[in-house]
Amino acid sequence: xxxxxxxxxxxxxxxxxxxxxxxxxxxxxxxxxxxxxxxxxxxxxxxxxxxxxxxxxxxxxxxxxxxxxxxxxxxxxxxxxxxxxxxxxxxxxxxxxxxxxxxxxxxxxxxxxxxxxxxxxxxxxxx
Amino acid sequence: xxxxxxxxxxxxxxxxxxxxxxxxxxxxxxxxxxxxxxxxxxxxxxxxxxxxxxxxxxxxxxxxxxxxxxxxxxxxxxxxxxxxxxxxxxxxxxxxxxxxxxxxxxxxxxxxxxxxxxxxxxxxxxx
DNA sequence: TTTCCTACTGCAATTAAGTTGCATTAAACA
DNA sequence: TGTTTAATGCAACTTAATTGCAGTAGGAAA
Ligand SMILES: [Zn+2]
Ligand SMILES: [Zn+2]
Ligand SMILES: [Zn+2]
Ligand SMILES: [Zn+2]
Numbered sequence: 127x128x129x130x131x132x133x134x135x136x137x138x139x140x141x142x143x144x145x146x147x148x149x150x151x152x153x154x155x156x157x158x159x160x161x162x163x164x165x166x167x168x169x170x171x172x173x174x175x176x177x178x179x180x181x182x183x184x185x186x187x188x189x190x191x192x193x194x195x196x197x198x199x200x201x202x203x204x205x206x207x208x209x210x211x212x213x214x215x216x217x218x219x220x221x222x223x224x225x226x227x228x229x230x231x232x233x234x235x236x237x238x239x240x241x242x243x244x245x246x247x248x249x250x251x252x253x
Numbered sequence: 254x255x256x257x258x259x260x261x262x263x264x265x266x267x268x269x270x271x272x273x274x275x276x277x278x279x280x281x282x283x284x285x286x287x288x289x290x291x292x293x294x295x296x297x298x299x300x301x302x303x304x305x306x307x308x309x310x311x312x313x314x315x316x317x318x319x320x321x322x323x324x325x326x327x328x329x330x331x332x333x334x335x336x337x338x339x340x341x342x343x344x345x346x347x348x349x350x351x352x353x354x355x356x357x358x359x360x361x362x363x364x365x366x367x368x369x370x371x372x373x374x375x376x377x378x379x380x
Numbered sequence: 381t382t383t384c385c386t387a388c389t390g391c392a393a394t395t396a397a398g399t400t401g402c403a404t405t406a407a408a409c410a
Numbered sequence: 411t412g413t414t415t416a417a418t419g420c421a422a423c424t425t426a427a428t429t430g431c432a433g434t435a436g437g438a439a440a
Binding site: 132133134152153156165169189190191 | 425426427428429435436437
Binding site: 130131133135136163164166167170171174189 | 389390
């Protein structure tokens with residue numbers, strides 16, 4: 127958990143995440159802020175924000191890293207929890223889902239964490 | 254679903270998958286067969302085997318593609334199903350898990366498919 | 381306010397996974 | 411055995427992510 131300086135670039139990224147609860151891919155952020163900061167800076171700030179548990183990340187189906195608000199193993203009320211992530215196959219938007227997924231006991235395996243990626247249509251894309 | 258010729262390289266890869274039920278990363282395969290075939294060939298054969306539903310794939314935590322025996326949306330008895338994948342954080346081995354994970358109904362979202370990656374320790378690595 | 385420390389940034393170069401184009405090779409089948 | 415065309419190898423390329431380093435700017439302390 128590193129100390130984070132409130133630099134202009136950090137503020138810009140935090141503002142972006144505070145706009146909505148969506149999970150944003152690094153690529154989108156690099157593209158969006160290509161006039162404001164270098165891609166290296168984007169990667170490094172996201173890294174630090176995740177270390178500080180201000181953001182959490184997951185890897186989507188295409189192998190791209192996505193970030194969203196909050197710590198990974200707490201829910202929206204800060205209770206420990208693993209939550210699934212949703213990805214709309216139509217519009218590409220992604221978000222954390224405030225539901226709990228039950229993992230059955232599996233003999234011979236000790237499960238410590240899990241990544242759940244649900245793919246489908248968001249409410250704006252159901253045709 | 255393309256027709257697949259039984260070339261030497263295809264046979265080599267199939268033999269590897271028939272050795273065990275593990276999910277193997279493309280990188281491992283490229284490395285293992287670097288004397289026997291080009292990496293392009295590995296990628297293309299895996300592609301075809303997945304098209305033909307002989308293998309299925311998923312993306313692991315590091316964004317690396319992994320392949321395992323069987324079609325993705327059928328279980329070991331060929332019944333339609335989504336199964337989770339396991340990754341041992343200790344030895345790095347990965348496998349399909351023959352259990353069913355229940356996805357709760359989520360208002361405003363239509364879920365079509367899911368990827369479940371469970372991380373922990375396999376039976377050989379519990380200390 | 382000014383000074384100082386060092387976290388942070390930008391840039392260029394590099395790594396690594398995966399893809400593409402094309403000439404050549406070898407399965408498969410009549 | 412010859413013909414067809416799927417499949418291969420190789421080189422070049424694309425894209426996401428990382429690294430090294432010199433220079434910049436937070437922010438604490440004087
Ligand atoms: Zn949508
Ligand atoms: Zn989340
Ligand atoms: Zn293990
Ligand atoms: Zn599987």
